[in-house]
Amino acid sequence: MTSQRDVFIGELFKCAKKDKDIFLLSVDMGASSLDQWREELPNQFFAAGISEQNAINFAAGMASAGKKVYIYFMAVWAARCFEQIRYSCAMGENPITILGNGVGLAYAPAGPAHNPTEDIAYMRSLCGIEIYSPSNNSMVKSLVELTYKEPKLRYIRLERKQAAEMQNAYPSWKFNANSIKSGLETVKPGLFEPRHPTKPKICILSSGYMMGRASEVWQRLISNKHQVSLVDLWKIKPIDLSIFKSTVEEYDVLITIEEQTLSGGFGSAILEALSDVGLKKNVLRIGLPERYIFENGDRDHHLDNNGLSVDSIYEKILLILSNKI
Amino acid sequence: MNNQKLKKIAKSVRKRIFQFKTKSRFGHLASCLSTVDLLVSLYLDDETNFDHKNDILIFSKGHGAPAVYPILSDLEYFPEKELDLYCTPNGILRLHSDSTIPGCFFVGGSLGNGIGYAAGLAYGSEKKVFVILGDAELYEGSVWETLLFISHHNINNIQLIIDRNGLGILGKTEELLKLEPLEDKFKSFGFDVATVDGHDFEALRSVFSHSSSTRPQVVIANTIKGKGVSYMEDVWQYHTIIPKEKEDLEKALEELS
Numbered sequence: 001m002t003s004q005r006d007v008f009i010g011e012l013f014k015c016a017k018k019d020k021d022i023f024l025l026s027v028d029m030g031a032s033s034l035d036q037w038r039e040e041l042p043n044q045f046f047a048a049g050i051s052e053q054n055a056i057n058f059a060a061g062m063a064s065a066g067k068k069v070y071i072y073f074m075a076v077w078a079a080r081c082f083e084q085i086r087y088s089c090a091m092g093e094n095p096i097t098i099l100g101n102g103v104g105l106a107y108a109p110a111g112p113a114h115n116p117t118e119d120i121a122y123m124r125s126l127c128g129i130e131i132y133s134p135s136n137n138s139m140v141k142s143l144v145e146l147t148y149k150e151p152k153l154r155y156i157r158l159e160r161k162q163a164a165e166m167q168n169a170y171p172s173w174k175f176n177a178n179s180i181k182s183g184l185e186t187v188k189p190g191l192f193e194p195r196h197p198t199k200p201k202i203c204i205l206s207s208g209y210m211m212g213r214a215s216e217v218w219q220r221l222i223s224n225k226h227q228v229s230l231v232d233l234w235k236i237k238p239i240d241l242s243i244f245k246s247t248v249e250e251y252d253v254l255i256t257i258e259e260q261t262l263s264g265g266f267g268s269a270i271l272e273a274l275s276d277v278g279l280k281k282n283v284l285r286i287g288l289p290e291r292y293i294f295e296n297g298d299r300d301h302h303l304d305n306n307g308l309s310v311d312s313i314y315e316k317i318l319l320i321l322s323n324k325i
Numbered sequence: 326m327n328n329q330k331l332k333k334i335a336k337s338v339r340k341r342i343f344q345f346k347t348k349s350r351f352g353h354l355a356s357c358l359s360t361v362d363l364l365v366s367l368y369l370d371d372e373t374n375f376d377h378k379n380d381i382l383i384f385s386k387g388h389g390a391p392a393v394y395p396i397l398s399d400l401e402y403f404p405e406k407e408l409d410l411y412c413t414p415n416g417i418l419r420l421h422s423d424s425t426i427p428g429c430f431f432v433g434g435s436l437g438n439g440i441g442y443a444a445g446l447a448y449g450s451e452k453k454v455f456v457i458l459g460d461a462e463l464y465e466g467s468v469w470e471t472l473l474f475i476s477h478h479n480i481n482n483i484q485l486i487i488d489r490n491g492l493g494i495l496g497k498t499e500e501l502l503k504l505e506p507l508e509d510k511f512k513s514f515g516f517d518v519a520t521v522d523g524h525d526f527e528a529l530r531s532v533f534s535h536s537s538s539t540r541p542q543v544v545i546a547n548t549i550k551g552k553g554v555s556y557m558e559d560v561w562q563y564h565t566i567i568p569k570e571k572e573d574l575e576k577a578l579e580e581l582s
Contacts, residue, residue, distance in 0.1 A: 046478075054441045054470035061445020064431075065452075069445075084467070087435040088442050092424075 004158040005072075005101050007137045009033035011144040012070065016044050022148070023062060027055050027073035029101065034072075052081035059096045060088035068097075068151055074107070075100030075157060076116040078123060085153075090126045095151040099158055103133070104209060104259030105288075106160040108299040112292035121264030123155050124237045131237040132183070133157040133207040135166045139234055146180055161299070163212025166232075182243040183235020187211070188218050190229045191250070200321060202228040203251040205270055206258065207236065213303070214257045216310045221317065236269055245277040255317055258287040259308065284320045286313055326370055328526045334399075335365045339553040340581035341395040345411040345418075347567055347574060352412070352420045355551035355563040357392035359490040359523070360457060363546055366529040367455065368396050373533035374453075377428070381452055383443040385468075386459035386488060387433020390422035402428035437465025440485070444475050447483040455484045461493035463504055469514075475541050476515035484533075485516075485543040488523065490550035492561045507545060516543045523548035553581055 002010075009024070010033045016022040017040070024037060025046040038045050048055035052073060059069040078085065078100050089096055100119065107114035124131055130152055134140045143156055179185070184205075191201055202221065206214040211232055218230040231247060233239070248254060254274075256267035267285030274281055288306055295302070303309065307316075338361050346354040367375035367382065375382065377400065384390040391411070398405045403417060403426075410416025417426055421433030431442055440456050447454040462468065475483060489507070491498055498504050511518045517538045521528040523546030532544050550564070551557030554577040557568070568574055 049470075049473065051467075051470035051474070053438070053467035054444075054474050057438050057441025057467065057471065058445035058448070058474060061442040061447070062449040063445070064442070065446050065449030067449045083435060084438055084441070087432065088438055092432050092442070094442075 001162055001164070002137065003160060004134060004137065004140045004162065005031055005099070005160070006033040007140045008099060008144055008156070008158065009037065009072070011141050012148070013037050013041070015144065015148050016041055019068070020044065021066065022068045023070070025055050025059055025069065025071045027052055027071065027077065029073055031072070052077050053084050056081045056084035056096075057088045060084075060092055060094035063089075063094040063096050063151070064092070068148060070097045070099060070147070072099040072101065074114065075103045075119055076107075076114055078119060078155065079116065082122060086126055089153045090128055093128075095153050097147040097151075098155045100155060101158045102160040103157040105293070105299045105302050106209070108297060108302045111294065117260050117288055118263070118265070119157070120236060120258070120260050120266050121268070124269060125264070126153075128153060129237060130154045130235070131157065133234050133236055135159075135163065135208050135211040135232055135234060142180060157208060159209050161209070163209050163215075166211045166215065180235075182240050184231055184233040184240070184243065184247060186229055186247060187232045188215065188230040190218065190222055191227050196227055199227050200252040201250060202226060202253045202255060202317070202321075203231055203248055204228060204255045204257060205231045205233050206256065207232060207234050207266065208259070210257050210259050210308070213308065213310055213313065217257075217313045217317065220310070220314050233270070236266060239269060239273045241273060241277050244273050245279065248274075248281070249279055251281065253282045253284070253320060255320075256283065256285045257308070257313060258285075259303065260287050261290050262287045263290070282320065284316060286316055331365055331370055331526045334369060335362050336553065336581055338365060338392070338395040340578065341408055342392060343554065343577055343581055345394075345408045346391070347569065348409070349412040350567050350569070352391055352567075353388040353564065354567050355557050356386070356389050356459070356490075358552045358554065358557070359548040359550045360386075360389040360392040360488050361552065362524045362526065363457065363486060363488065363529065363548070364393050364396055366526055366533060368393075368400065370526065370530055372530050374535055375455055375533065379452070380455060381430050381443075381446065382455045382457070383431050383439045383446075384422060384433050385439025385443065385456050386436070386462055387421040387439065389457060389459065389488060390429065390433050391418070391420065393422070393428070394418050397428040400428070436462040437467040440468055441471040443483060444471055444480055447480050448478065451482060453482050453484070455486065457486050457488055460487055460489045460491065460498055460504060463487070463507075464502060472511070472514045472516070479539070479541065481539060481541050483541060485541070487543065487545045488548055489545050490548045492550045492559070492564065494561070494564045496561045511543045511545075516541050518543050518545065520545040520547065524552060555580060
C-alpha cells in the first residue's frame with residue numbers, strides 16, 4: 001500500500017510540474033516519491049539539512065514572496081522548531097504546509113524521542129493553524145488540492161503505516177468543498193431504526209491510524225447489539241462547530257480514541273468543542289498513559305500494551321456504559 | 326549627502342529615540358543608539374546601495390528596530406507625532422517593529438530568526454534584502470543554520486550587517502562567551518566579509534556602495550552601545566536601564582542637541 005507521504009508528494013509533484021512557484025523542502029528525509037521530484041524538478045527542491053529552524057524560517061520568507069512552500073520532516077521535529085512555526089509562520093502570517101511524517105507511535109522501535117505523542121496538543125495551541133489527520137489516501141489527495149489552491153499555515157499529520165481497515169472505508173468519498181470544510185465523517189452509522197429507547201447511543205470519535213482499531217471496536221459493539229456510530233474527525237483544528245454539534249448531539253456517550261497522551265490532545269479538543277456548542281455529554285477519553293515508552297516493540301505492540309488494544313478499549317467502553325468509570 | 330549632514334541627522338535621530346524611549350520607558354535604548362549610523366547611512370546617504378522604496382530591511386535584531394522610526398517619520402511613512410505616541414494605546418509604533426508599521430517588514434522580538442526569513446524572502450522575491458543582526462544574537466544556533474544555507478545556495482541578494490557593539494545583557498561578549506575571531510568564522514562559511522567602524526559614514530559608504538562580489542556578503546560594523554550619550558556608552562548595564570534622573574536626562578539631551 002502506498003504510504004500517505006508518497007501519495008501526498010506524488011500528487012503535489014503533478015502540480016509542481018505545472019507551477020514553478022511550488023517548492024518542497026526536505027529536512028533530511030528521503031522518500032521514494034522524492035526521487036522523481038529531485039530528478040525532474042531540482043530547482044523546486046531544497047535539501048534543508050538537519051536544520052529545522054532555518055527550514056521553517058526560510059520557508060516563511062519564501063511564502064511571503066508568494067511561493068507555495070511545503071516542508072517535509074519527521075512529525076516529531078515540529079516540536080524542535082515550534083518557536084519558528086509560531087513566530088515566522090503563525091505570527092508573521094506566512095502560509096506554509098508542514099508535512100509531519102510518522103505521527104503517534106509510528107517510529108516505535110526508535111524510542112520516544114522519535115515518537116510525537118503530544119503533537120496535537122502543542123500544535124493546536126498555535127493561532128490560526130489548521131491541523132489534519134487523514135486516515136486514507138482519498139483524504140490525502142484532497143489535502144494536496146486544498147493546500148495548493150488555498151495556502152495557509154497547515155500541519156498535515158501523515159501516517160507512516162495506514163490502518164488497513166480504513167483504506168477502503170469510504171469507497172464513495174471524494175474531495176469536495178463541504179468534506180474539507182466539515183473535516184468529519186460518520187464512517188459507520190450505527191443507530192437503530194427506530195432508536196432503541198433504553199440503550200445509550202454511543203459515538204466513537206477518532207482519527208488517523210487509530211481509526212483502524214476504532215473500527216474494530218465499533219464492529220464488536222455492534223455485534224453485541226449496542227447503538228454505536230463511528231466518526232472520523234480528521235480536521236482536528238479548527239473543528240467546524242456547527243457540523244460537530246449536529247453530528248454528536250443525538251448521542252448520549254462520546255468515546256474519543258487517540259494515539260496521544262491525554263493532556264490537551266484529541267479528546268481535549270472534543271471536550272472544548274462540546275463546551276463551545278453548549279452540549280453536556282458523558283465523555284470517555286482513551287489515549288496513551290502519561291509517560292514515555294522505553295520498552296522495545298513495534299507500534300501495535302506498544303498500543304496493545306498501553307491501553308489501546310481493541311480488547312482494552314472495548315472493556316473501557318463497557319465500564320462507562322455500566323457507570324463504573 | 327556629505328558626512329557632516331549625515332552626522333547632524335544621526336544626532337537628531339538619536340535625540341528623538343532618546344526622547345520617546347525615556348518618555349515611554351519601554352525598550353532597549355542603548356541597543357538602538359548603536360544602530361543609528363548604520364541606518365542613516367543606508368536610508369539617507371544617496372551613495373549607499375539601499376533603496377528604501379524598493380529594497381527590504383529586516384531587523385533580525387528586533388529590539389533595535391525603533392532606531393529606524395525617526396528616519397521613517399522623516400521619510401513620511403507616518404507622521405512625526407507617532408514618535409510621541411510610541412508604545413501608547415493610541416500609537417502605531419511598538420518596541421519591536423512588525424509589518425503593520427509603514428516601512429517595516431516581518432515581526433521582531435525573537436532573535437536568530439529574521440535572518441532565515443530574510444534568506445527565504447531574498448531567494449523567493451529576488452529583491453535586495455538587508456538584515457541587521459545583533460552580535461549577541463549570533464549565539465543563536467539558527468543563525469548558523471541559515472549562514473550555511475545562504476552560502477550553499479549563494480544567495481547574494483542578501484546583505485548581512487552585524488551590529489558589533491560587543492555587549493550582551495550581562496556584559497562583554499568576549500568575556501561572557503567568545504564570538505571572535507568573528508571575521509574568520511564568516512569567511513569559513515563562504516562569505517565575503519568587511520569590518521568597518523559602524524559610526525564612520527565614509528567607511529560605511531565604502532562597504533554599502535556597489536560591489537562586484539558574487540558571494541554573499543556580511544559587514545561587521547563595530548559600534549558603541551549607547552552611542553551619543555557619554556555616560557551610557559559601552560556600559561553593559563544600560564541594556565536594560567533607561568535614564569530617568571533629571572540631570573541624566575538633561576545631560577543626554579544636551580549631548581544630543
